[in-house]
Each structure stands twice: as C-alpha cells, then as structure tokens.
Amino acid sequence: MNLAKFPRRGYVKNPTPIEAAPAFSEALGGKVNIFIKRDDLLPGCAGGNKTRKLDFCIADAIEKGADTIITCGAVQSNHARLTLSWAVKEGMDCHLVLEERVKGSYKPEASGNNFLFQLMGVKSIDVVPGGSDMMGEMEKLAAKLEAEGKKPYIIPGGASNTIGATGYVACAEETLQQLFEMGLKIDHMVVPSGSAGTHAGVVVGMHGCNANIPVSGVNVSRPKDVQEGIVHKLAVETAERVGVKGGIPSEAVECFDSYVGPGYSLPTDSMVEAVKLLASTEGILLDPVYSGKAMAGLVDLVRKGHFPEGSNVLFLHTGGSPALYAYLDTFRD
Structure with missing residues (x-):
C-alpha cells in the first residue's frame, strides 16, 4: 500500500503511544496483558480518532x-x-x-x-x-x-467513507512499525465499532500488511450481523481504494454486540465500571459512548477467558473524554 499518493493535511505528525496497562491488567486477574494505543492523544481540540x-x-x-x-x-x-x-x-x-x-x-x-x-x-x-x-x-x-x-x-x-477510513489503514501501518520497534508481539486487537470507518480501516491495514493480528470490534449501537455487514462493505471498498489485492474476507470482520445496553449513548453498568476502573488504575479517561462501552466489552471478554492466558491484547483508545462531562450524574455515586 502506497498511502503517500493520497492528499492529506499532515495533522498527524507523530505516532500515538502504545502503553502497557499493568495495573489495569492485574485488576482483571493478571492473566492477559492489556496494552492501549493512545489515539485519544491525537491533535485537534481535546483529541480523538x-x-x-x-x-x-x-x-x-x-x-x-x-x-x-x-x-x-x-x-x-x-x-x-x-x-x-x-x-x-x-x-x-x-x-x-x-x-x-x-x-x-x-x-x-x-x-x-x-x-x-x-x-x-x-x-x-x-x-x-x-x-x-x-x-x-x-x-x-x-x-x-x-x-x-x-x-x-x-x-x-x-x-466513515473510504477517504476517512484510509486514516486507519495508516494507523494500522503505524501500529505495526511501533510493535516492531518495541519488540512487542500482539495477539489480538480490540476497537470500538460505530460508524465503521475506524474498524474497517484497521482491518484493511492489518490484512494488507499480512499482520495476522485478529481485530475485534465492540459495537456501540447496532446488532452484530448488521454491524459486521456495514464494516465489511466499507473495508472492501477501502481495500480497493488503497490497493490491497484480493479483497477482505468476511471472517476478518468480527463484532460483539452484547455491550450496547439499552441503546446508543445510553449508559450501562459495565461501561461505568470500565471507565472507573481504567481511570483509577492507569489515570486514563475513556468516554461513555464509544471507548467506555468498547472497554466494557474487553473487560468481559478477559473475564470470560476469551483470550488465552498470557495473551497480549491491544485496545485502540479512540478518545472522546469531553463527553464525560455531559454524564456527571452517571458517574457520581
């Protein structure tokens, strides 16, 4: 993939950090090692993906x-x-x-x-x-x-069209280079899945680079089958745009829909727990709509033993913490 052929403004000057979250991992039982790709630290007012x-x-x-x-x-x-x-x-x-x-x-x-x-x-x-x-x-x-x-x-x-999703094809390439430089092997990646551009772009980037890192999306609104169809369609179109040969197999797109709760943007107990747990163990803020529900999914999957013991799991933090301040009553005891 030669992404340099596409016009861009250069808003992303440097890679966002990949941070270990040892205290958070320990709070989840210590059997899986959680790492966080900090796209909440991207430039732009208050940051985000x-x-x-x-x-x-x-x-x-x-x-x-x-x-x-x-x-x-x-x-x-x-x-x-x-x-x-x-x-x-x-x-x-x-x-x-x-x-x-x-x-x-x-x-x-x-x-x-x-x-x-x-x-x-x-x-x-x-x-x-x-x-x-x-x-x-x-x-x-x-x-x-x-x-x-x-x-x-x-x-x-x-x-979330092919132009925007190209940004997350680039993010996948950036992530793989960082992992190489860190000497870090990631076994699985978890991303929030909403309008589909982030999820689709990461899938295309990982597949196009033959990374062999499974990518799972945690839905914030739609049922599993609907979301997987939307993500896969955009991934196929984006792959064609950036020059990934052979398309994107449907099995490359996996979504979990058990963490949406009563609906988009509506709080859940698991989201509140995930936001509070990450803040109190690592000092990292999630948002209540996207990254909070996605992390709630990751927490539950770890607790259920979905990832083999000793796995290194990378969570994509898409930002959104300003929205926390519109949900104060949700988080106050």
Missing part, C-alpha cells in the same frame, strides 16, 4: 475548492467536535447537523462537546429527530449554502 480520518477528508475538501464543511453526528458527537476544530484551524466555516437519537437529549446549554461547539464558534447547528436521513439533511443545508455563494463539502458521520 477522527483526526486521522479528517487528515484525508479535509485535504480532499480543500483540493475540491471548498470553503465550508458540513458534517453530522449525535448530539454529543466527538466527530463533530473534531471536524469543527480542524475547520477552524483551516479558516473554513463549519455547520453541524445533529441527530437526537435519544428524544429530548439535545440541550444547547449542556457541557461536554455541546459546550465546545459553541466555544469554537460553530456557524450553525441543526438538530433533527432520531432516524432522520442525515445525508439528505446535509445535502439540503449544502444547497442552501451554495445559494448564498458558499462552496460546501459534506463529510459523512464519523468521516
């Missing part, structure tokens, strides 16, 4: 002459926060379409990412009901802005 995707997406927008970015997400969207932050950095306008997936959950005065949207000077926020055609809503907004003389560029939710 979307910076890798936006590195490529915003480069494409600029190449196409755009002066305005439109994107969408849930009401506390980490993707919306980071898209806005990079648009600000590039001197571009940014408009957000937010989906109220849980009725009544949007509060303009809320903390977390809602506060940061205002702080960074978002140009507009349109809130639409859960289940809305988000691409259709963004296209309507784009048409309105075009009529006003703007040149908008739409980035899909999570920047």
Whole structure:
C-alpha cells in the first residue's frame, strides 16, 4: 500500500503511544496483558480518532475548492467536535447537523462537546429527530449554502467513507512499525465499532500488511450481523481504494454486540465500571459512548477467558473524554 499518493493535511505528525496497562491488567486477574494505543492523544481540540480520518477528508475538501464543511453526528458527537476544530484551524466555516437519537437529549446549554461547539464558534447547528436521513439533511443545508455563494463539502458521520477510513489503514501501518520497534508481539486487537470507518480501516491495514493480528470490534449501537455487514462493505471498498489485492474476507470482520445496553449513548453498568476502573488504575479517561462501552466489552471478554492466558491484547483508545462531562450524574455515586 502506497498511502503517500493520497492528499492529506499532515495533522498527524507523530505516532500515538502504545502503553502497557499493568495495573489495569492485574485488576482483571493478571492473566492477559492489556496494552492501549493512545489515539485519544491525537491533535485537534481535546483529541480523538477522527483526526486521522479528517487528515484525508479535509485535504480532499480543500483540493475540491471548498470553503465550508458540513458534517453530522449525535448530539454529543466527538466527530463533530473534531471536524469543527480542524475547520477552524483551516479558516473554513463549519455547520453541524445533529441527530437526537435519544428524544429530548439535545440541550444547547449542556457541557461536554455541546459546550465546545459553541466555544469554537460553530456557524450553525441543526438538530433533527432520531432516524432522520442525515445525508439528505446535509445535502439540503449544502444547497442552501451554495445559494448564498458558499462552496460546501459534506463529510459523512464519523468521516466513515473510504477517504476517512484510509486514516486507519495508516494507523494500522503505524501500529505495526511501533510493535516492531518495541519488540512487542500482539495477539489480538480490540476497537470500538460505530460508524465503521475506524474498524474497517484497521482491518484493511492489518490484512494488507499480512499482520495476522485478529481485530475485534465492540459495537456501540447496532446488532452484530448488521454491524459486521456495514464494516465489511466499507473495508472492501477501502481495500480497493488503497490497493490491497484480493479483497477482505468476511471472517476478518468480527463484532460483539452484547455491550450496547439499552441503546446508543445510553449508559450501562459495565461501561461505568470500565471507565472507573481504567481511570483509577492507569489515570486514563475513556468516554461513555464509544471507548467506555468498547472497554466494557474487553473487560468481559478477559473475564470470560476469551483470550488465552498470557495473551497480549491491544485496545485502540479512540478518545472522546469531553463527553464525560455531559454524564456527571452517571458517574457520581
């Protein structure tokens, strides 16, 4: 794979750390060694995985002459926060379409990412009901802005198209180089699986490099069969874009859906436990929507003996900690 042929802005200057989590591993029984890929430390306002995707997406927008970015997400969207932050950095306008997936959950005065949207000077926020055609809503907004003389560029939710997923193909390559330099053999990798771009990109990168490291996604919203289909479709399309020969076998995509709980963004006891446990043992903050539920899945899989004793398991930390501050009541005893 020659990713240098694709335009990008260079937002990712250095590899994010891979850290051992010995106290956390010991708290889970000490039979599996947990390592964490710290993509929560990526550049961009408050960090997070979307910076890798936006590195490529915003480069494409600029190449196409755009002066305005439109994107969408849930009401506390980490993707919306980071898209806005990079648009600000590039001197571009940014408009957000937010989906109220849980009725009544949007509060303009809320903390977390809602506060940061205002702080960074978002140009507009349109809130639409859960289940809305988000691409259709963004296209309507784009048409309105075009009529006003703007040149908008739409980035899909999570920047989860083949352009954005290329950022996580690059992350897989980066990770493998780090493991080589560290002399560290990883037996399994666990990632949050939501809009699918991160999961699909990692799968493509690992498969394309013949890494032989299984990648499991922990779902944050959809049932297993639906999510695996979405991830696999995007992985196949991304593999074609970056030049991975032979496609991506369906068995390369594995998802676990037992940790979603009552629905997307709705707290679960296992998520709360995972967030508190990692914070109290390693001083690392997870978020309640993505990385917290994904870590809850990893915790349960370790406890159930899913990974052989002595395994080295790498968790991809996708960031999102600002959302914690919109969930204070969930974490206070």
